[in-house]
Amino acid sequence: MNLTGSIMSPERVMLWLLAGVTIASFATWLIQDSVFDAAVAFSILSVIVAVLWGASHYEKTVRLSGMKNGGILNILAFVAVTGGLTYWCIYFYDFPVVGSIIGSIGTNAYIWWTFGMLEPGTPSA
Numbered sequence: 001m002n003l004t005g006s007i008m009s010p011e012r013v014m015l016w017l018l019a020g021v022t023i024a025s026f027a028t029w030l031i032q033d034s035v036f037d038a039a040v041a042f043s044i045l046s047v048i049v050a051v052l053w054g055a056s057h058y059e060k061t062v063r064l065s066g067m068k069n070g071g072i073l074n075i076l077a078f079v080a081v082t083g084g085l086t087y088w089c090i091y092f093y094d095f096p097v098v099g100s101i102i103g104s105i106g107t108n109a110y111i112w113w114t115f116g117m118l119e120p121g122t123p124s125a
Helices: 010-032 035-056 058-065 071-093 097-118
Strands: none
Touching: 010 035, 035 058, 035 097, 071 097
């Protein structure tokens, strides 16, 4: 097996990244003796890996998600709604700031994607 000069496939890179996420989460569990902290670490690191993969493979991400480009108004509305939801989580429920931001982005992205898939018309995928 020749490792020098060979290019790994994106799927293989993703497997290695997810293996690293899993190892880091188990290490968090062992070091901090907290399953909850390990689960939070796994969730956050998985989201970071997914965002990085999605950004580096933008065309494939848009094609696989089934959503068309929404334009600048759609992006601004997404940011405004996410900001409002983050503020609401922090102000009314005393959630931590980073958790509120990550949770708001995830919740809003899921809702945005769901409504995007329910729109009448031809799907972009």
